[in-house]
Amino acid sequence: MSTIEDTSTVIPLGEYADGDFYPGYEPRLESRPFLAEPLAPFTRADEDRFWMRDSQHFAEGITPASMALLEDAQTWGTQYGAEIVGIPPTAGMVNRIAGVHVYLGQCPITSLWQMGARAERFGAFAGPRLADFATYWAGYRAELEAAYTHFDALDVDTMDRAELHAALVDAIAFHRRGWGVHFEVMYLLAANYVALFQLTADLGLETGQIPKWLAGEETAYLQTDEGLWRLAGRARELGVAEALAEPTVEGARAALEATPGGAQWWAELQEFLAVWGQRTDETATMDRPSWAEHPATPLGTIREFLTRPEGHDFAAARREVLAERDRLVDSARAAIADDGDRRRFDEALASNRAANFVWWNEEHNFLIDRRIHLPIRRLTLAVADRLVADGVLDAREDVFFLFRHELLDLLTGGGPADCRSLVTARRDYYDHWSARGGELPPVVGTVPDAVNDPIMTELFGLTPDYFATIKGRQATATLSGFAASRGTVVGTARVVRAAQDIDQVRDGDVLVCGGTTTEWTPVFGLVSGCVTDTGGTLSHTAIIAREYGLPCVVGTGVATSTIRTGDRVRIDGDRGVVEVLG
Structure with a gap:
């Protein structure tokens, strides 16, 4: 199956295809992992394909240090996952850059032979893993958690340059590995979900109800929310809510220190962050601190929760979701007249509940998306401190305007000759393009009638109806x-x-x-x-x-x-x- 495109509907790339990119950038093959095609700035040839702006992950744009994180994730990770799993119609996804803003496109497979060969491979790969998904995912979880334990234990302050270089190379390898795991599992679950979707459609049932049949499982992110609501409640109990009205972390901390009960509440916040604070607010973004480093996000959320003294009843909400789930499943089964069809429905639903994409799509984010780059960030900042001490950089945050290979070269005696001037030029470039984010179109290129990548359809919502809306543009x-x-x-x-x-x-x-x-x-x-x-x-x-x-x-x-x-x-x-x- 190939991507179907209506070539009469083209949203021009305009100036975004002029090749504008960060000053002094020289791509190196070993720093650009891909299987189907690499990340790149837009060119005129890209106008023949469809591209969606990924503003939900990268609204402000992306710095040089984050560029390799993006490539590990959405380019390498998707292409690796699609190849390992053997998804027939897609070789994954690939990124294009407009200034500093991220667009995402499909790497379609059009060869009937390749699609057939991949379908055979997919069947052999998917069967045993879907049969015991809990064990399959538990193995990857254990692997990732063991790596976090290793990197968190590193004493980066005592490392020399050679040790920092070696540790950084390890962290990069782990980051790439993590995204490979991410999209391997995601494509597997997406394909299983699509099979249920197709069966549901064939049986004449409402496909929009499928996620509700799979709802109600507890995730790490809902547990995080519950913890934040509890901290809001404790702030009221300890009489420190007024101190938390301060708009900055530093201001809130100072106000808490001057308030009876403030030290106790801050200690409880630190206990919460020890469990849930190893996460950032954005994916693949090097220049954003974790909650544990700088708890501005949890404090801001708690501040808003304090405006809702009634709180949120998570248990009641979950009971309602589960009751609706069971009611909808019973209704769907009752609408299937044929016993054989009902058995097929039951088997497909059971498979999707055991390998539950709705649950996993939230659960994995805490383990991978918002955390996997933190070992690289920690080591990068340790390198930045050395470079500032040596006069190579003016401030540690300047390191975010160096590309990955430049940073590694600086650790081994190479790298850019004048980092300070380069950082200044790149900051100016970033500021210019970041400020223009509101001008960039949500999609560019040739708008298709459909795409065949299950992640792009089920997660990003790139359905035929979506494309019809974009074509109308009214x-x-x-x-x-x-x-x-x-x-x-x-x-x-x-x-x-x-x-x-x-x-x-x-x-x-x-x-x-x-x-x-x-x-x-x-x-x-x-x-x-x-x-x-x-x-x-x-x-x-x-x-x-x-x-x-x-x-x-x-x-x-x-x-x-x-x-x-x-x-x-x-x-x-x-x-x-x-x-x-x-």
């Missing part, structure tokens, strides 16, 4: 998308374009955004509903909205370009319709 008062979570609500829109701006969200807002990832999860305890541009049946937004019982419509294609902050909007999460009331 602002309208009524938007359609995927009915992600049931219920109806009327509220005031809050348009948020990047994760670092979620502190703008207020109690009762209707969240409107490009799409959400795990760092947005705490906001779902405040909002009354959610609408996104992208996202499919397995997107983070859809999953968490169901867990919180919030009306939600995803994959509208044009929500952030149609709705403005302050608009009154009506979400119908049962029909997948959003109305802008004015």
